Amino acid sequence: EPEVTQTPSxxxxxxxxxxxxxxxxxxxxxxxYWYRQILGQKxxxxxxxxxxxxxxxxxxxxxxFSVERPDGSxxxxxxxxxxxxxxxxxxxxxxxxxGTEAFFGQGTRLTVV
Amino acid sequence: ELKxxxxxxxxxxxxxxxxxxxxxxxxxxxxxxxxxxxPGKSLExxxxxxxxxxxKQEGRLMASLDTKARLSTLxxxxxxxxLSATYFCAVDIGNEKLTFGTGTRLTIIP
Numbered sequence: 001e002p003e004v005t006q007t008p009s010x011x012x013x014x015x016x017x018x019x020x021x022x023x024x025x026x027x028x029x030x031x032x033y034w035y036r037q038i039l040g041q042k043x044x045x046x047x048x049x050x051x052x053x054x055x056x057x058x059x060x061x062x063x064x065f066s067v068e069r070p071d072g073s074x075x076x077x078x079x080x081x082x083x084x085x086x087x088x089x090x091x092x093x094x095x096x097x098x099g100t101e102a103f104f105g106q107g108t109r110l111t112v113v
Numbered sequence: 114e115l116k117x118x119x120x121x122x123x124x125x126x127x128x129x130x131x132x133x134x135x136x137x138x139x140x141x142x143x144x145x146x147x148x149x150x151x152p153g154k155s156l157e158x159x160x161x162x163x164x165x166x167x168x169k170q171e172g173r174l175m176a177s178l179d180t181k182a183r184l185s186t187l188x189x190x191x192x193x194x195x196l197s198a199t200y201f202c203a204v205d206i207g208n209e210k211l212t213f214g215t216g217t218r219l220t221i222i223p
Binding site: 031042103 | 144146148154155156157158161163201203205207209210211212213214215216
């Protein structure tokens with residue numbers, strides 16, 4: 001069964017460092033997303049990506065964040081200069097089109113120290 | 114701004130009992146999804162509800178959608194321990210993203 005895969009599963013980084021979280025969405029899906037979940041809290045939307053551009057972003061997704069789909073299969077989230085409050089589980093998701101269910105990857109736990 | 118609220122936030126129930134989790138949302142939508150999350154794990158899709166009056170059932174779980182009331186319910190019948198998890202509803206208002214509810218942490222007690 002097709003699935004969304006994310007790497008790494010856990011990343012520890014020092015404050016101020018850049019991190020790149022990687023995702024391989026399901027191959028025929030057209031919409032891609034990043035969400036984050038701070039421990040014990042709800043799932044928060046960061047950004048949606050369609051047709052090779054950002055279609056929507058939340059207020060959390062500031063200038064420190066960027067996304068890219070460099071090669072038609074990978075979908076990455078970059079945080080330029082990490083802060084302590086960026087520590088969270090980051091989930092990548094994809095779906096074929098609006099109105100269909102979104103499938104989530106297993107997540108990357110980011111710990112900023 | 115769309116708000117999605119679930120209640121209760123925490124629920125402990127005995128095995129064999131029935132209970133309902135409620136998901137209220139603030140803006141018109143006819144697309145709602147239920148997900149399950151085990152501790153430290155990803156979000157597993159449970160149900161996709163795409164019209165007013167939609168009802169879906171899988172095992173001991175049944176989900177329904179009332180778009181007029183902006184309400185979805187997740188009903189648990191004769192709970193068993195392996196249903197212990199956090200359950201999220203998520204609403205789609207047609208702008209592509211899903212907005213998640215606050216989550217309901219369900220614990221089934223033997």
